[in-house]
Amino acid sequence: MRLVTFQHPADGSGAPRLGAIDPAADQIVDFTVAAPDLPRDMIGLIELGGEGLEMAAEAVAGAGVGSGGEARIDVAAARLLAPIPRPRRDLLAVGRNYHDHAREFHDSGFDATSGAEAVPEYPIIFTKATTSVIGPGDPILSDLDPTGSVDYEGELGVVIGGGGRGISKEAALDHVYGYTVINDVTARHLQHRHKQWFIGKGLDSFCPMGPLILTADEAGDVGQFHLTTRVNGEPSQDAKVADLIFDIPTLICSISAGITLIPGDIIATGTPVGVGIGFDPPIFLGSGDVVSITIDPIGTLENPVV
The missing domain is CATH 3.90.850.10 (Fumarylacetoacetase-like, C-terminal domain)
Structure with a gap:
């Protein structure tokens, strides 16, 4: 999976979001919408280990191309951040x-x-x-x-x-x-x-x-x-x-x-x-x-x- 931290152009707060890139469609599946039970930051997702990756994979599969809704955004429309914008330690x-x-x-x-x-x-x-x-x-x-x-x-x-x-x-x-x-x-x-x-x-x-x-x-x-x-x-x-x-x-x-x-x-x-x-x-x-x-x-x- 290709995991990203990004800012959504429609979110005026600029709050970082978690998602996964679908390279075939050049889109990001937004976990805020597609997997609301997942943690909101990359470290939280990492801490879930394999369970978190399974949930993320299910979210990507459930937000298939053409599925409608707000779960997908074009990569070009988002602002990619560092995957872990502020690490816990040096x-x-x-x-x-x-x-x-x-x-x-x-x-x-x-x-x-x-x-x-x-x-x-x-x-x-x-x-x-x-x-x-x-x-x-x-x-x-x-x-x-x-x-x-x-x-x-x-x-x-x-x-x-x-x-x-x-x-x-x-x-x-x-x-x-x-x-x-x-x-x-x-x-x-x-x-x-x-x-x-x-x-x-x-x-x-x-x-x-x-x-x-x-x-x-x-x-x-x-x-x-x-x-x-x-x-x-x-x-x-x-x-x-x-x-x-x-x-x-x-x-x-x-x-x-x-x-x-x-x-x-x-x-x-x-x-x-x-x-x-x-x-x-x-x-x-x-x-x-x-x-x-x-x-x-x-x-x-x-x-x-x-």
Whole structure:
């Protein structure tokens, strides 16, 4: 299922609604109408687990094309928000998790943490502030970085369903609810200056997310997910998730070894080679730029820079 959080144009309050995209019709089935017993937010739906997905699937089936009523709205008429507009806690993220990007970052002069080795021995885990999350089409606020070093990082986001601590690699994917697209926007000079990366990566608007959550039951072989990034229409990143140094089960196992994961947690799994600091000289984002990240089969996340 392709789950979304959106605003309905007929709802003057602008209250977020929950729904599912019917790709064949390019419409959203509005759960507010089609499934009024479902929770009103994505985290509530995630907490229901399989039961919630069954109820959502029944709602989609019951709101068939041509069924009439107000249960459907064209995707183009709605405003898509981040699937989880305000996570419960800071997002988890992974640094230097593609071989070529690890070397790219190591050689850039902006990495104050790697020492002599470019490729890490263990996963590098950091966090991004909940207030950094924005949705598709929302502006990235480059003026919040006084150093003028805003960079993009296209990444696969993993949404946790069943929480837990001490999750094994073998069981890890059973704890995944679905997948989304994330732009791990980074102020490179701030990242270097503060060493631990939080300030450089946690500024307001520095975590675009969306356009939807593709649920794990429909994801297929995640290793074959294909990530591409374009800046102003020009290609910059191109990789498959199978190229990760530390795969998704390893990340979940490593994080949960002593930290309890909870439903709705988000893990940004790392970015491939092709970010702005990989160029000589570095190419940073500025007002008027547009970053578009596509992960097939999830969709495209596009945001302007102001």
